[in-house]
Amino acid sequence: MATHRERPPHALQRAGLSRERVLGAAVALADEGGVEELSMRKLAKKLGVEAMSLYNHIASKDRLLDGMVDVVFSEIEPPSPGADWKQEMRKRAISTRSALNRHRWAVGLMEARPDPGEANLRLHEAVLACLRAAGLSYEAAIHAYSVQDAYIYGFALQERALALETSEEWVEAAERTLRDQQAALDAYPHIADIQHHLAAHGFSHEEEFLFGLDLILDALEERLADGRRGR
Amino acid sequence: MATHRERPPHALQRAGLSRERVLGAAVALADEGGVEELSMRKLAKKLGVEAMSLYNHIASKDRLLDGMVDVVFSEIEPPSPGADWKQEMRKRAISTRSALNRHRWAVGLMEARPDPGEANLRLHEAVLACLRAAGLSYEAAIHAYSVQDAYIYGFALQERALALETSEEWVEAAERTLRDQQAALDAYPHIADIQHHLAAHGFSHEEEFLFGLDLILDALEERLADGRRGR
DNA sequence: ACCTGAACACCGTTCAAGT
DNA sequence: ACCTGAACACCGTTCAAGT
Numbered sequence: 001m002a003t004h005r006e007r008p009p010h011a012l013q014r015a016g017l018s019r020e021r022v023l024g025a026a027v028a029l030a031d032e033g034g035v036e037e038l039s040m041r042k043l044a045k046k047l048g049v050e051a052m053s054l055y056n057h058i059a060s061k062d063r064l065l066d067g068m069v070d071v072v073f074s075e076i077e078p079p080s081p082g083a084d085w086k087q088e089m090r091k092r093a094i095s096t097r098s099a100l101n102r103h104r105w106a107v108g109l110m111e112a113r114p115d116p117g118e119a120n121l122r123l124h125e126a127v128l129a130c131l132r133a134a135g136l137s138y139e140a141a142i143h144a145y146s147v148q149d150a151y152i153y154g155f156a157l158q159e160r161a162l163a164l165e166t167s168e169e170w171v172e173a174a175e176r177t178l179r180d181q182q183a184a185l186d187a188y189p190h191i192a193d194i195q196h197h198l199a200a201h202g203f204s205h206e207e208e209f210l211f212g213l214d215l216i217l218d219a220l221e222e223r224l225a226d227g228r229r230g231r
Numbered sequence: 232m233a234t235h236r237e238r239p240p241h242a243l244q245r246a247g248l249s250r251e252r253v254l255g256a257a258v259a260l261a262d263e264g265g266v267e268e269l270s271m272r273k274l275a276k277k278l279g280v281e282a283m284s285l286y287n288h289i290a291s292k293d294r295l296l297d298g299m300v301d302v303v304f305s306e307i308e309p310p311s312p313g314a315d316w317k318q319e320m321r322k323r324a325i326s327t328r329s330a331l332n333r334h335r336w337a338v339g340l341m342e343a344r345p346d347p348g349e350a351n352l353r354l355h356e357a358v359l360a361c362l363r364a365a366g367l368s369y370e371a372a373i374h375a376y377s378v379q380d381a382y383i384y385g386f387a388l389q390e391r392a393l394a395l396e397t398s399e400e401w402v403e404a405a406e407r408t409l410r411d412q413q414a415a416l417d418a419y420p421h422i423a424d425i426q427h428h429l430a431a432h433g434f435s436h437e438e439e440f441l442f443g444l445d446l447i448l449d450a451l452e453e454r455l456a457d458g459r460r461g462r
Numbered sequence: 463a464c465c466t467g468a469a470c471a472c473c474g475t476t477c478a479a480g481t
Numbered sequence: 482a483c484c485t486g487a488a489c490a491c492c493g494t495t496c497a498a499g500t
Contacts, residue, residue, distance in 0.1 A: 113392070124419070125420075128424075132421055138428040143439070146443060147447075155381040157384055158380060188355070197370075216450070283466060
């Protein structure tokens with residue numbers, strides 16, 4: 001190590017890239033402009049380098065996306081096996097939703113990558129460990145995991161589409177719809193009713209998320225009394 | 232109509248395109264090769280025409296995708312308002328899943344398009360009508376709709392990723408994982424256990440889907456006893 | 463009204479060449 | 482070992498021109 005030669009100060013040499021720097025910049029770029037804004041050329045420019053340099057650190061754009069997805073997985077807090085499984089699963093679901101809201105480009109990609117990254121596996125392992133420690137059979141654990149994840153990722157998908165953040169924005173959007181689309185809404189009276197309801201009461205993604213989450217967790221708890229006895 | 236002039240038989244003139252033909256070909260192309268295979272140029276070639284001709288029938292690729300998504304919505308059987316809401320919702324969920332399995336490219340797009348198409352609105356209206364006819368309050372209807380759709384679309388998302396069809400394929404895949412990734416699995420004992428379970432018992436997407444769906448519908452029925460009394 | 467060729471401003475990726 | 486320029490085979494879309 002001490003014998004390592006000093007790098008000569010050639011102008012071309014010193015970009016200082018690394019897999020981590022590339023991944024970090026890619027995530028930041030996608031966070032700002034969406035995944036369709038992410039091109040190898042733009043990413044390179046952001047790093048002060050030509051596009052082809054990136055290929056020294058990642059094999060292809062597809063592998064870049066794999067890495068980015070695993071960055072998102074690494075931000076999700078894994079459950080601990082000891083404590084109350086329902087509480088742990090609830091925290092993990094909330095943590096997942098907020099990671100997906102910070103990185104909206106990731107929603108469709110998280111479940112879509114074959115061969116998962118390390119952070120993905122670690123989280124996966126922790127969830128299974130928690131459920132098994134709670135006494136669930138393999139079948140019950142698979143069932144429980146499957147419903148929860150379908151719900152969490154599906155909810156995030158809808159939330160990404162319905163881009164309104166606050167309850168006030170919902171009121172405003174509903175009022176605008178009622179004003180501008182009045183004629184169209186005549187054909188869809190129940191949709192119109194719902195718009196009226198939203199204009200009057202607003203809407204909270206968070207509240208909505210927790211309603212469904214607790215519905216599912218409570219129902220699982222009831223059913224898994226059976227699962228625990230072998231079923 | 233009778234006075235309509237015969238079209239002269241010029242060589243360039245007679246492609247006979249229409250919005251419907253374009254949409255149909257686009258859906259077929261995406262069904263075969265996935266959405267990344269769908270380019271304006273390839274679509275045109277499939278229709279025996281140059282890419283630029285397509286722009287006489289659809290405004291842009293984005294509007295093409297809008298149209299394709301609405302084709303998928305049109306294949307989902309809407310619930311009827313009179314009958315048992317749980318049964319109607321169950322049938323509609325199953326119909327949605329099978330449409331999404333026929334058109335796997337659509338999964339991430341169905342919920343992602345601003346301004347919905349006609350088939351989308353018609354289905355949306357029918358679902359709300361069914362829930363309201365069953366006596367649910369606006370709040371309860373929104374809750375019920377939201378959980379169900381999150382689950383349905385989220386499940387389809389997972390199913391698309393886990394591309395294995397039959398239970399036998401699952402057994403085979405699990406066996407291969409256990410054989411090839413043995414070292415890696417040492418670090419993740421619970422994942423390894425699940426793979427063993429899958430290798431022994433197989434896995435059915437359909438069964439899994441129905442477990443979660445019925446869990447949710449039953450739980451909704453219980454809670455909505457309150458929703459019906461105004462809550 | 464519908465179709466087209468040429469062109470523009472982009473893509474991801476390969477490959478030989480530089481240091 | 483890392484970075485680059487030129488090149489290849491693609492994209493979506495515009496625009497003027499054809500019939």
